[in-house]
Amino acid sequence: MKRALNYLNPIAQLGKRHYSFIFPFLVMATMCIIFEVVFAITHDTQAMGIFLIFVSLALILYLSFRDGIKGGIIASLITVLYYIYFIFARNYTDHQKTSGIETTVILGVLYLSIAGIIGWLKQTIDVLIDRETDEKKRLLTIIEQLPVGVLITDSKGALVESNRQLEKILGTKMPVGFVMGRDTLPGVLIDGKEIAPSRSPLATALLKGKAVIAKDMLYKRPEGKEVFLRVNSAPIHNRKGQIIAAASIISDITESKEGEKRKDDFINMASHELKTPITSLRLYIDILLKQMNKKDEKTYKIGKSIAYQADRIQELVSDLLDVSRLQTGKLSFAKEEFRLDQLVEQTVGELQGITKDQKIVINIKGATKVSADRFRIYQVITNLITNAVKYSPEGTIIIVSVEKQKDSALVSVKDEGRGIAKDQQKKIFERLYQITSDSSQQASGLGMGLYISREIIRKHKGTIWVESEKGKGSTFYFTLPLFKK
Numbered sequence: 001m002k003r004a005l006n007y008l009n010p011i012a013q014l015g016k017r018h019y020s021f022i023f024p025f026l027v028m029a030t031m032c033i034i035f036e037v038v039f040a041i042t043h044d045t046q047a048m049g050i051f052l053i054f055v056s057l058a059l060i061l062y063l064s065f066r067d068g069i070k071g072g073i074i075a076s077l078i079t080v081l082y083y084i085y086f087i088f089a090r091n092y093t094d095h096q097k098t099s100g101i102e103t104t105v106i107l108g109v110l111y112l113s114i115a116g117i118i119g120w121l122k123q124t125i126d127v128l129i130d131r132e133t134d135e136k137k138r139l140l141t142i143i144e145q146l147p148v149g150v151l152i153t154d155s156k157g158a159l160v161e162s163n164r165q166l167e168k169i170l171g172t173k174m175p176v177g178f179v180m181g182r183d184t185l186p187g188v189l190i191d192g193k194e195i196a197p198s199r200s201p202l203a204t205a206l207l208k209g210k211a212v213i214a215k216d217m218l219y220k221r222p223e224g225k226e227v228f229l230r231v232n233s234a235p236i237h238n239r240k241g242q243i244i245a246a247a248s249i250i251s252d253i254t255e256s257k258e259g260e261k262r263k264d265d266f267i268n269m270a271s272h273e274l275k276t277p278i279t280s281l282r283l284y285i286d287i288l289l290k291q292m293n294k295k296d297e298k299t300y301k302i303g304k305s306i307a308y309q310a311d312r313i314q315e316l317v318s319d320l321l322d323v324s325r326l327q328t329g330k331l332s333f334a335k336e337e338f339r340l341d342q343l344v345e346q347t348v349g350e351l352q353g354i355t356k357d358q359k360i361v362i363n364i365k366g367a368t369k370v371s372a373d374r375f376r377i378y379q380v381i382t383n384l385i386t387n388a389v390k391y392s393p394e395g396t397i398i399i400v401s402v403e404k405q406k407d408s409a410l411v412s413v414k415d416e417g418r419g420i421a422k423d424q425q426k427k428i429f430e431r432l433y434q435i436t437s438d439s440s441q442q443a444s445g446l447g448m449g450l451y452i453s454r455e456i457i458r459k460h461k462g463t464i465w466v467e468s469e470k471g472k473g474s475t476f477y478f479t480l481p482l483f484k485k
């Protein structure tokens with residue numbers, strides 16, 4: 001029954017590709033038979049003529065819209081043929097026949113024009129609907145196949161689309177009737193707290209029109225397993241710039257989080273395990289050196305080399321410990337007032353000896369007092385200068401400057417070395433990140449120095465950044481708030 005109704009429904013026929021001539025033929029033939037029967041009973045030529053014109057016009061309109069130009073033309077032709085049959089099947093006078101044919105020709109032209117216009121309109125709509133349907137199907141297939149969860153809402157936050165991967169990640173279907181910004185999805189936590197519905201990434205995209213990038217959340221599946229989710233959300237605008245929808249891409253990052261945790265645990269364990277033996281080793285080397293006969297120059301030199309290498313290991317272990325403490329929030333900071341310019345001067349003095357024939361120039365513009373952890377700031381300056389030395393060729397100049405700004409002190413370390421490409425400039429401050437592309441320039445290190453420096457400066461409410469161009473040297477900057485009484 002439903003299929004039969006669909007067959008009669010012109011809208012349901014839109015987009016259908018196979019065309020059958022039978023339906024318009026049957027419709028028009030039925031009309032002719034009904035008309036013949038009614039005429040046989042009534043014999044009222046005039047009333048029946050008007051009735052026939054209206055009924056056939058209505059049917060031609062319907063068939064043109066339903067089946068396009070072809071349907072309209074078939075209907076029009078059958079109607080015209082029937083008119084001719086009607087005129088010649090009765091005993092009309094020649095005059096009546098001539099005027100009947102004239103009327104039939106006029107009506108035929110009218111019907112065909114109507115069939116043409118309506119059919120053309122229908123076919124245009126058909127093409128547009130086809131195109132939209134195809135596009136939608138394509139998009140939905142892509143969304144369904146994506147390896148990440150996808151959630152799309154309308155402008156009011158009501159769920160429009162979600163894919164199978166999302167169900168897999170959430171361990172459940174999205175609740176029916178769920179409205180973003182109004183309902184809370186149970187089990188979703190950001191920083192350990194359940195989030196207000198209006199502050200979820202998708203709601204933010206929808207309400208504020210802003211994209212939310214890489215928001216990490218903890219999610220407890222209905223069966224109890226906890227997973228880490230990374231969510232990206234963005235509003236979708238129409239041509240007028242109004243928000244018409246919003247989309248979220250959700251990925252399960254539990255595995256990489258667990259990998260990171262294993263890495264943290266390893267750093268933590270390794271640094272603690274290495275600390276004690278290397279400290280004792282260093283002490284024993286000192287004792288040995290003291291007891292050594294300096295006259296045996298060769299052995300004494302070897303002893304000194306061992307001490308130097310042990311110092312390098314100790315520095316690495318100390319960096320590892322710092323990274324581990326930073327990860328666990330256990331790195332504590334002292335606070336004292338001191339002159340930053342003097343600390344910079346002292347550090348440069350100490351480091352003059354480690355250069356590969358580079359010249360370190362110091363440029364101090366005024367006294368700058370800060371309140372900070374002196375040792376940790378010393379660590380940052382040392383790291384920036386040793387990097388400048390490590391990553392620039394012999395004979396170049398390294399300029400270390402300190403200047404006082406409105407509320408802060410600005411320290412910069414400028415070198416004429418290999419420089420850093422734009423896309424790497426943020427990454428080098430990440431934990432254990434090293435630029436590995438040009439291995440010929442590879443220097444020793446584990447990629448911890450800049451990460452530790454950034455964390456130290458952040459903890460002091462300062463900022464650290466680099467300005468550089470590949471091949472043209474780099475300038476590293478950091479600021480610290482000036483001391484206020």
Ligand code: ADP
Nearest residue numbers: 387388391428434435445446447448449450451
């Ligand atoms: P490390 O020097 O131990 O590798 P860092 O965290 O100090 O680790 O530096 C991270 C990376 O940044 C380095 O591996 C290096 O590629 C790059 N880098 C740091 N300072 C400079 C510099 N002055 N010039 C060019 N590259 C640098």
